[in-house]
Amino acid sequence: MSEAASTRVALAKNTTSRKTTRRHPTSATGTKALLPSLAPLLHEWVPRQRWFAGKGRPVTGFSLVAATEILPLDATATGPGLLHLLVRVHQPGSGQAHPQGDCYQLLLGVRTALPQRLAGARIGQVTEGPLAGRTLYEGLHDPRVADLLLERFRNPGSLGPLHFDRAEPIPPGLTPRVLDAEQSNSSLVFGDAFILKIFRRVFPGTNPDLELPLALGREGCGRVPAPVAWFEAATGPEPLTLGVLQPFLRGARDGWQLALAALAAGRDFLPEAHALGRATAEVHTALAAALPTPPLAHDRTRHLVAGMVERLEAAAQAVPALAPYVPGLRTAFDAVAALGGTGRGWDAQRVHGDLHLGQTLCGEDGFWSLIDFEGEPARPLPERRSPQPTVRDVAGMLRSFDYAARSHHPWNPEWAARCRTAYCEGYARAAGSDPRGEPELLRAHETDKAVYEVLYEARHRPDWLPVPMAAIQRLAAAPA
Numbered sequence: 001m002s003e004a005a006s007t008r009v010a011l012a013k014n015t016t017s018r019k020t021t022r023r024h025p026t027s028a029t030g031t032k033a034l035l036p037s038l039a040p041l042l043h044e045w046v047p048r049q050r051w052f053a054g055k056g057r058p059v060t061g062f063s064l065v066a067a068t069e070i071l072p073l074d075a076t077a078t079g080p081g082l083l084h085l086l087v088r089v090h091q092p093g094s095g096q097a098h099p100q101g102d103c104y105q106l107l108l109g110v111r112t113a114l115p116q117r118l119a120g121a122r123i124g125q126v127t128e129g130p131l132a133g134r135t136l137y138e139g140l141h142d143p144r145v146a147d148l149l150l151e152r153f154r155n156p157g158s159l160g161p162l163h164f165d166r167a168e169p170i171p172p173g174l175t176p177r178v179l180d181a182e183q184s185n186s187s188l189v190f191g192d193a194f195i196l197k198i199f200r201r202v203f204p205g206t207n208p209d210l211e212l213p214l215a216l217g218r219e220g221c222g223r224v225p226a227p228v229a230w231f232e233a234a235t236g237p238e239p240l241t242l243g244v245l246q247p248f249l250r251g252a253r254d255g256w257q258l259a260l261a262a263l264a265a266g267r268d269f270l271p272e273a274h275a276l277g278r279a280t281a282e283v284h285t286a287l288a289a290a291l292p293t294p295p296l297a298h299d300r301t302r303h304l305v306a307g308m309v310e311r312l313e314a315a316a317q318a319v320p321a322l323a324p325y326v327p328g329l330r331t332a333f334d335a336v337a338a339l340g341g342t343g344r345g346w347d348a349q350r351v352h353g354d355l356h357l358g359q360t361l362c363g364e365d366g367f368w369s370l371i372d373f374e375g376e377p378a379r380p381l382p383e384r385r386s387p388q389p390t391v392r393d394v395a396g397m398l399r400s401f402d403y404a405a406r407s408h409h410p411w412n413p414e415w416a417a418r419c420r421t422a423y424c425e426g427y428a429r430a431a432g433s434d435p436r437g438e439p440e441l442l443r444a445h446e447t448d449k450a451v452y453e454v455l456y457e458a459r460h461r462p463d464w465l466p467v468p469m470a471a472i473q474r475l476a477a478a479p480a
Contacts, residue, residue: 035064035087037129038108041136045123046089046104050183051200053102053377054091056459061090065103066235068160071148073110073134080144081110084162086202086233086240103202105242107149109139118142140198146176146188149196153229153245162242166229167217170194170245184377194228195248199241199374202233203381207241209374211385212287212350221286223279224370225249251364255357256404263408263415272368273401273419276360277426279368280352280397284390285431288349294387296348301340308333308448315455321469322454328476332447335440346441348387355393356400376452394435395445397423399453399471406467447475 039062046052047059065086073081085108090101114122114135121141126134139145154172156164174191186198199207210230217226229245255276262269296304312329316322352359353375361369375384398420405416428434435442453468 033129034067034131035062035085037126037131038136041124041126042087042106046106049200051185052089052104053184053201054089057091057093059089059091063088063090063101066161066233068162070107070152070159070162071145073112079111080139080142082139082145082148083108083110086161086235103240104200105198105202107139107145107198109137109142109145110134111137140186140188141178143176146178146190149188149243150174150176150190150194152231156229161233161235162231163234163239164229164231166245167226168228170229185374189248192248192250194245196243196245198243201377202240202242204236204238204240205381205385206239207244207374207381208350208353208384209372210241210244212352212373213244213246215290215350216283216286219286219290221283223283223286223368224373249361249363249369252361252369255360255362255368256400258362259357259401259404259419260407263404263412268415269401269404269419270422272362273422274426274429275366275368276397277423277428278430279360279370280355280393280423281427281430283370284349284351284393287351291350292387293347293349296346296387296389298340298343298345300348301336301345305333305337305340305444308444308451311448312451315451319454319458319465321465322451322472325472325476328478329447329451329472332440332444332475332478336444339440346389346438348389350385351388351390351393352396353384353388353392355396357397357404358400389438389441389445391435391438391442392445394424394427395442395449398446399449399468402471403467406470443475443478446471450475 042062043059047055065088066084067086068084069081070084071080071082073079083106085106086103087106088101088103108123109118109121110131111118112134114137118137118141121138123136123138126132126136150170151172152159152164153166154170156166158164171193174193176188176190179187179189179195185200188196188198190196197209199209210227213224213227216224225246227244227246231242232239233242255272258272259269262272294300309330312326312333316326352370352373354372355370359370359372361371363369401416401419401423402413405412405419424434424436450468450471454465454472457464457468
């Protein structure tokens with residue numbers, strides 16, 4: 001029997017078992033010896049992954065949240081097994097939000113012998129415990145394992161703590177491939193028809209990248225691909241969103257690539273920026289119709305400003321080059337606080353939360369879509385799910401135009417300024433209100449975003465630090 005055939009047979013048996021017993025981890029993974037036997041391999045492998053958020057801090061240990069054999073590996077089988085782990089990674093200084101350590105999702109392939117085509121996905125050989133003598137590898141790179149995940153979506157249901165659900169039928173036989181561009185997550189494309197995003201760092205509560213596209217789909221908003229299927233884990237009072245399957249926008253290019261191409265060709269990006277503003281406004285309008293819109297009253301305004309000030313002070317401590325600009329930057333936050341103190345309020349609603357050119361796709365017909373509603377992964381999930389002023393998204397896009405202009409030599413600040421104007425005009429055309437009509441709130445959010453960028457670039461891409469620092473100089477000098 002071929003490897004593919006044996007995989008299908010094992011899957012069929014496991015599917016039947018799932019429907020009748022809703023079983024929990026089998027004997028290979030249901031022992032206390034499993035994680036200690038894998039820990040030496042994970043200790044070397046996990047910190048090297050692009051999606052690992054704890055870089056720069058030592059890993060002191062692991063604890064098992066849940067283990068499920070999605071595809072068991074029989075003792076005599078040579079084909080793959082698939083082990084799904086939710087593992088908490090312990091590090092010093094994990095922070096108040098997750099003092100026990102961050103929880104990560106691992107999809108580990110297990111084979112008695114690893115084919116040469118999977119050599120680059122190898123994690124290592126297990127030397128002890130229930131998987132002793134087997135080879136562990138990154139399962140998403142194995143087409144047999146990827147086929148198995150798609151089959152789970154095609155036949156939804158529960159498997160131990162995992163639950164698979166879908167909103168529409170999924171055809172079989174779609175060839176999988178891994179996207180290498182992801183950083184905080186991992187993605188698989190199936191036959192240019194669907195894209196599966198696997199969340200690596202997971203949190204209790206529904207991920208906004210599932211919640212918001214579902215809500216937008218109910219509103220009939222065509223600017224965001226609606227989820228086709230998803231899976232979650234029940235390990236506590238709230239589910240953990242593990243992955244979302246959405247339509248793959250074949251032939252679409254992201255806004256960042258298109259902006260850089262325009263700069264390289266020496267042309268403006270004004271029609272595209274105007275259309276992007278319109279698309280953003282349409283998404284905001286649909287979100288406001290689908291989900292609650294509590295006002296940003298005095299107490300919430302004070303909390304919003306306090307968070308901005310706290311982030312500024314922390315960034316200035318970490319990046320000394322920022323310190324001389326702190327007084328000027330504080331005036332942006334003080335202006336919002338002063339208005340809130342007079343009783344001024346603003347509308348708040350669910351927003352994208354991390355909007356920039358790279359989170360947009362333009363189809364071959366020129367139609368713009370917004371993607372990746374996860375928000376800023378570094379921020380706590382409750383904060384990412386809380387209603388915010390819509391200018392938060394606008395500020396993110398305005399900063400992205402500046403980044404694009406700065407990435408091209410020579411720097412063209414006028415190009416960015418024209419794009420910013422066109423974007424706001426497109427937004428106003430669709431929304432009926434211009435985001436520049438709230439200058440204090442917009443400046444505060446743009447300042448907060450630039451401060452975040454300074455801290456990020458200083459830690460991860462020092463060569464890019466001059467980009468947000470140029471915005472810091474401009475924003476610190478702006479009139480209150």
